[in-house]
Amino acid sequence: MPNFIALTSAGIELLLAEELVELGATDVAPKVQSVHFSCSFETAQKICLWTRLATRILRHVVQVSGSSKEKIYDGVLGFDWHPFFTKTKVFAVEFVGTDKSIRNSQFGGQIVKDAIVDNIREETGKRPDVDKQSPDLIIQARLFKGQCNVYVDFSGPSLHQRGYRKAQGAAPLKEHLAAGIIRRSGWDGKSSFVDLFCGSGTLLIEAAMINKNRASGLTRRQFSFVKHPEFLVHKYEAIRDEAIAQEKPISADIIGFEIVGYVLDIARENIAMAGLEGDIKLAQQDAVKATVGKDVTPGWIVSNPPYGERIGDSITLLTLFKKLGFNLKSNYVNWNMSLLCTENTLLKLLKLQKDKEYKFKNGAIDILLVKYQLTEQQCEMGNVTSNGYF
Known part of the structure; x- marks a missing residue:
């Protein structure tokens, strides 16, 4: 069963953990400004559509034991990235965390980006484009206590953006x-x-x-999970139709x-x-x-x-x-x-x-x-x- 991480703001972690359980997640573990959990691909789509408390959902794909440049590069290179790039032309890498080997996030991001580019080039003979401003897919690496975990963006732009805030007052709440x-x-x-x-x-x-x-994500045009290899339009439409039918x-x-x-x-x-x-x-x-x-x-x-x-x-x-x-x-x-x-x-x-x-x-x-x-x-x-x- 796929593993995920839901990001949120400080103080909301335990509430988000409760919500994820209600939406069908298992192995729910609150962390600092995040909650780790497991669920099926379809349940993760439902969570993106319904969550009121998460700002972002990321799907875990690679765990690298070790934090050296070489181990991170080899660990990321060894993953089969090709299925994620059949619908993706442009990607970007985010890197969170530092340690003695990776002293700044920009350097860490460069390592992960190079490994993915080399992987796709070896597989297809073509180099994927990188663009931080308008990527089709975002990949995030998180370095903590000697381990580098790599995630693929599942939800897309921040889930707090419901689409109804045309304007705001002087001191808005997200x-x-x-x-x-x-x-x-x-x-x-x-x-x-x-x-x-x-x-x-x-x-x-x-x-x-x-x-x-009312599901909070009904007005969103698109989620990033449409770029994932398991995505099937008819299954997502069924999840969305069910959400619409439940409104009172x-x-x-x-x-x-x-x-x-x-x-x-x-x-x-x-x-x-x-x-x-x-x-x-x-x-x-x-x-x-x-x-x-x-x-x-x-x-x-x-x-x-x-x-x-x-x-x-x-x-x-x-x-x-x-x-x-x-x-x-x-x-x-x-x-x-x-x-x-x-x-x-x-x-x-x-x-x-x-x-x-x-x-x-x-x-x-x-x-x-x-x-x-x-x-x-x-x-x-x-x-x-x-x-x-x-």
Whole structure:
């Protein structure tokens, strides 16, 4: 059974491992920013189509014991590369890792590239073209602890690119990170989902896709596995048709608030691009005043509010979080809530007891996802009347 590696962001590894098991993978082993697993070729195609948490899927083809230039060259040269080049005219090599023998990735990549070129030239008498800018196929070598493992790209361009983000706000979350945050929040996929700081709408769109059971990769034009020798069009079309048949109508209230008008317009454009018009409700409203109304049953609030590394000056943020805490305790009793932040200082102004917290990375920024249960006792809710917007 083929072996694969799924790449992702820091903090998502265990969630991705769970997702891969759900999608049919075996021998699942989380690593740093990656998960190793095994599955059939067809299951790997299904994973590419469905995964919400992986950014890339690579297929393992060669393991080289040793890290010297000679051993890596001989190990790569000895593999039968010809089947991968029957549909490939141009390729590129990525190299990850260094050691005493391979002191920079460029040198390591050159060794692997030379071995593949020599292999194909010996087999066909022709030299394949190399182009880092627009390759048909990407081959990645990963050097770690004296072993060089070589992979062939299976998924293609980053899987976080769902194709619906026409534009973005000032501090966007990548789609796979948004999906990971939603999963870590504990949302059941069925109850009400509210984002008080919806920005360009990424959390809302990912939540709606989860509720509708829509495969995240349906809008992608092509995956790299079409270049692999085992690929059969009719089998992939059957996998895709099955995914389309499993989609359901929206069955939860998915609600977003955003105070800035032009940012809300971006959210509307992205929602339309995702084909989710009518499935997500939006309102231009300040988060410190936003309420959903009594007809919306308590569910989950999942939001990425402004924090120090992002938007807003410190005085504005202090006022925002104090007022936000009052709104939450007044109008969101019995809700679950998960908020992103860089550290807990601002969240202390909410005057709420946190339940759990988890570490993630948003690009280069270390962030926390802090969870709360807004119980009646926690909120100490008085006789506060709220005005509904929906």
